Amino acid sequence: MVFDGVDLRNGKDINEVCAGCHGEFGQGGKEGEYPRLAGLPPAFIARQLDLFRDRKRTNLAMVESVDHRQLPDADVLDVSAYLAAIEIPSKLPPVDETAPGFNAYERLLASKRVVQIPRAAGDVEAGKGLYRRECASCHGSQGEGDAKDAVPFLAGQYTSYLWRQVPKYIAKGRIHDPSAPEEPELLASFADTDLQNIFAYLSILDD
Numbered sequence: 001m002v003f004d005g006v007d008l009r010n011g012k013d014i015n016e017v018c019a020g021c022h023g024e025f026g027q028g029g030k031e032g033e034y035p036r037l038a039g040l041p042p043a044f045i046a047r048q049l050d051l052f053r054d055r056k057r058t059n060l061a062m063v064e065s066v067d068h069r070q071l072p073d074a075d076v077l078d079v080s081a082y083l084a085a086i087e088i089p090s091k092l093p094p095v096d097e098t099a100p101g102f103n104a105y106e107r108l109l110a111s112k113r114v115v116q117i118p119r120a121a122g123d124v125e126a127g128k129g130l131y132r133r134e135c136a137s138c139h140g141s142q143g144e145g146d147a148k149d150a151v152p153f154l155a156g157q158y159t160s161y162l163w164r165q166v167p168k169y170i171a172k173g174r175i176h177d178p179s180a181p182e183e184p185e186l187l188a189s190f191a192d193t194d195l196q197n198i199f200a201y202l203s204i205l206d207d
Helices: 008-022 042-053 060-065 073-084 104-111 124-134 159-170 192-204
Strands: none
Touching: 008 060, 008 073, 042 073, 124 192, 159 192
């Protein structure tokens, strides 16, 4: 996909529709009922929108919002690039609220961008070992993903959302590796305890 010449202003306008579920800044919402989109690789976001438009990835909320007439290819690229460029901190920087010039309203606005993943239950050290052995080569040593290869980050994504995707991948409702769609699903080889431990490890990486 080519993102040269995208219209970020148009992407921001399109995101007003997405914001009803995913938040004004793509931060997600309702503790992972709606995933974080901000900072995902633009090609990954665009591919998911293509799948939703073509009804190859099912989601009732998305079906109502996305089709080829409502969201042509240029708009897909624009909103994907816009969301990918949004930076979401995991915590607010410390400030002195008694200092001259402190602006409580600006602080409140900044807080809306923060996504802090609560620590998930599980054995963090066991999860760390599993993650580094099985997942890090694609998703990055710190779960940061890979923009060049359109691999999504896992650290900073809601644990409840990640859990909901597991059975979809195992059932091939979603394809884990688009370059090898016929390969056996990696997640099917993990016990629930293994996944719990991996997610526990991922949940601390944004601390």
